[in-house]
Amino acid sequence: MTGSGHTKTDDGGALAVGAGRLYGLPPSEFTVERNAWAGDARANGNAELAGKIRALPKPSTAAWLLNMLVIHRRAEIDGLLEVGVELRQAQADLDQGTMRRLSKERRVLLAALLTTGRGLASELGQRASAAVLEDVEETLRAATSDAWATAAVRTGMLTRALSADGWGAADLSGAVAVPVSHAGQPDAAAGPTVPLPADKTRAAAQRKAALAVKSADEAEAALAGIRDRAAGLTLERSALAARLTELRNLVAEAARDLAAADREAVGLSREEEAAARTAASARSAADRAGARLMGR
Template structure:
């Protein structure tokens, strides 16, 4: 009796077939089944044709574009385990933006291969990527490259993966075990330490910025003080020159005033002499 084919053999064939555009899948699958031994061929023949949305998401995974989404998935699951509402809110915003961007990218990649993704299928693409972010088992299923139907996550419940893959389920498709209390305590302690470190770094940065601002103001104040002192020295030198010039002017005034007094005395004497001469002339005239 022939031995059944190993799952790895079927999965490898399935990965090749699911890499083809959906319109080419059925013919390629049937040809591969016909060319294989009977047990393997029968299993290949049962591989379902992928929905366009599932194929587009698998294409995104094969192109290596899901790494950021899966990194974010781990952070979301940690925040959920830790009941960290603030972190969940922050990561939720990142998740929505990343899922929307990756959905557009998946549609664009499909278009480059001649596959049109309609409006309904685009919604399914976005739901499937979101499911991969929200659920570790869904992420493992997507990364096999053998997804045949869209996935959808509801909150943080495990995503339904029944009949979602062509071939065997990946090892990571099982629900992850709940984190132990020790693990949760360690994660919470690490998050608290990370938060404290971030706050300390922010405080350090703010203190350095404030110091830089004050040092800038100090430099300007010193420059202004230096300028004013230089100007004051110039004004003092100018005042000293004015004082010397004023002293010289006072001396000149005193000298000229003395000359005026001498001239006034001569003028008074001359006036008296003139008065006597006029009086003598009048006296002589009367005779």
Template structure:
């Protein structure tokens, strides 16, 4: 028995069963004389709901997840090569496979809006980062993954030293550089807008969920206040009945 084997069993469980199973696994390792393994098992973190949903997809739908990770690998290569045609096609495929795998993850249970957003965030991270892809493939996530920026930065190729050109050619070169700079700014602006739109949608979903739960709590508090008022009325009637019963009993005993 090794840590990977134990982690595979534990992270296949629903979060509600994780802690008790981890304790049992750590105890079994200790009873077997492997104290080091027991300590490593005890350090394994209970998965969040969103991480568990992604882990479940890795085990139950490896084909669909494998397709997503393959598209991510090809997309990263296209970014590096700055292959515009491939980027256009793979970006379309990215949306399709992400929606498919995200839907499968949500079928794992009744995910909240926040957990659902974390699933999408984790799948996006697996698309653009090879390390994140490896973690998702193993199916032992304890928490959602994220990445900085909208996409990996493309490889910047060094320009060869330009030969001295006549003045008209120099002006054309400067114009080309200005166009390239403007194109880079436009691309960075688009990436920033896309990232902002994604997080704005996540914020709206989280706000809606918060407001709904706040309304539910307020409704329960109103019901609790009403129940306490009725209890106070019942207590008052009880005290009156107890007092009158005592008086009646005393008259009867005379």
């Protein structure tokens, strides 16, 4: 990035191109490369460009990971953002069936992208914590709800994570390093426009539809949680029933052993009584024989 010889006449293009490269670097290299680039611009007599370069903020970890997804996993990002475009149209049309279908598809794609993001961070020598992945998810949700946030993510130059208010409007202040206009898309740094009076009814309908989709998402998530818990309880009940059967079998076996021991004890008692009578009879006979012998 250094030694590029930027001049005052190409500040806008140079800043956009250079920032695109800068925000594609590992976090550990960002500050050194930014300062070297600014020094190069100043050495070439362009103090204004040097000042703009030095003002470029280092991205948060979540923003860096989102930029990496745009650079290295663009097809997956575009797939999710296209679902967002279709979902916004379905909301505008108040098409409940399409909204439900696309909301489900969005959840699947979001989950896949979070897994991809975790793996990509590891490949690039970084760790994506749970908090970072939450920010990534919130940003991608905002990007599927708001066209301005979509454009911001697509620049690959995010400086921070984005969030939406639940109705689609995202706060983009300071979120993109260099404003970049996309053909057919709003300027990522310009922010949303205020609807004209004639659009207020449609905007309200869009907010209502978005709120309905959010409620449906929450209800479906709650249902999934209940089903998961029910499945867990079924497994636990099966295990307890099996254990109960095992214990009952052990009790039955112990009862049989006890009954056998009781029968054996009764038999031994009878044998003992018979032996005692035999011994007593034998002793009596012996005593009588002894007496007879002494009488002689």
